[in-house]
Amino acid sequence: GNSVTQMEGPVTLSEEAFLTINCTYTATGYPSLFWYVQYPGEGLQLLLKATKADDKGSNKGFEATYRKETTSFHLEKGSVQVSDSAVYFCMGGNEKLTFGTGTRLTIIP
Amino acid sequence: EAGVAQSPRYKIIEKRQSVAFWCNPISGHATLYWYQQILGQGPKLLIQFQNNGVVDDSQLPKDRFSAERLKGVDSTLKIQPAKLEDSAVYLCASSFGRGLHEQYFGPGTRLTVT
Numbered sequence: 001g002n003s004v005t006q007m008e009g010p011v012t013l014s015e016e017a018f019l020t021i022n023c024t025y026t027a028t029g030y031p032s033l034f035w036y037v038q039y040p041g042e043g044l045q046l047l048l049k050a051t052k053a054d055d056k057g058s059n060k061g062f063e064a065t066y067r068k069e070t071t072s073f074h075l076e077k078g079s080v081q082v083s084d085s086a087v088y089f090c091m092g093g094n095e096k097l098t099f100g101t102g103t104r105l106t107i108i109p
Numbered sequence: 110e111a112g113v114a115q116s117p118r119y120k121i122i123e124k125r126q127s128v129a130f131w132c133n134p135i136s137g138h139a140t141l142y143w144y145q146q147i148l149g150q151g152p153k154l155l156i157q158f159q160n161n162g163v164v165d166d167s168q169l170p171k172d173r174f175s176a177e178r179l180k181g182v183d184s185t186l187k188i189q190p191a192k193l194e195d196s197a198v199y200l201c202a203s204s205f206g207r208g209l210h211e212q213y214f215g216p217g218t219r220l221t222v223t
Contacts, residue, residue, distance in 0.1 A: 006151075017129075021216045032209045043112075043200075044152070044200070051209060089151055091151075096165060098156075099153070100147075101150055101151045102150070
């Protein structure tokens with residue numbers, strides 16, 4: 001069945017640092033892939049998505065590229081801000097979507 | 110546009126008691142999901158409805174959990190009887206369609222079983 005393996009956290013970075021959170025998937029065919037974010041005290045919300053190989057999803061300075069050759073969908077941001085502190089979840093699959101375990105990101109001023 | 114509504118926000122019960130959660134999805138969303146999120150883990154899908162029919166309930170512990178979505182709008186999730194390991198946040202989400210559509214999440218209900 002489908003599964004998503006996400007980089008374990010927590011991750012702590014200084015403001016303006018480069019961010020990568022790894023996500024790999026196991027699925028047949030061409031699954032759709034998503035990154036969801038949960039800010040403190042708020043509900044889960046979609047950050048970005050990609051539905052086919054080589055697609056790049058982007059939002060709020062975050063990017064992730066769907067790479068079929070490495071079955072990966074790593075989340076990146078060139079310069080993080082304190083406001084990016086949150087828990088990030090990778091999600092993916094075909095008809096059945098599965099969440100990763102989440103990565104807690106803390107940005108220090 | 111109103112978001113996904115859930116109630117209650119918090120609930121504390123003793124083991125072997127019963128509890129029910131309510132969800133009102135975004136208007137016009139045909140697909141409704143219930144997830145269980147245990148502390149430190151990602152959300153786990155319990156049940157998925159398409160209108161008022163069940164699409165996937167393969168991870169729902171049917172001996173104690175039940176869910177319904179009458180008239181294809183609101184939904185309730187019930188646990189009877191509760192166990193200590195049911196302590197978690199229960200999330201409701203809705204989407205316009207199945208599978209690849211963005212899911213919109215409610216604030217969740219935090220359940221503590223003592």
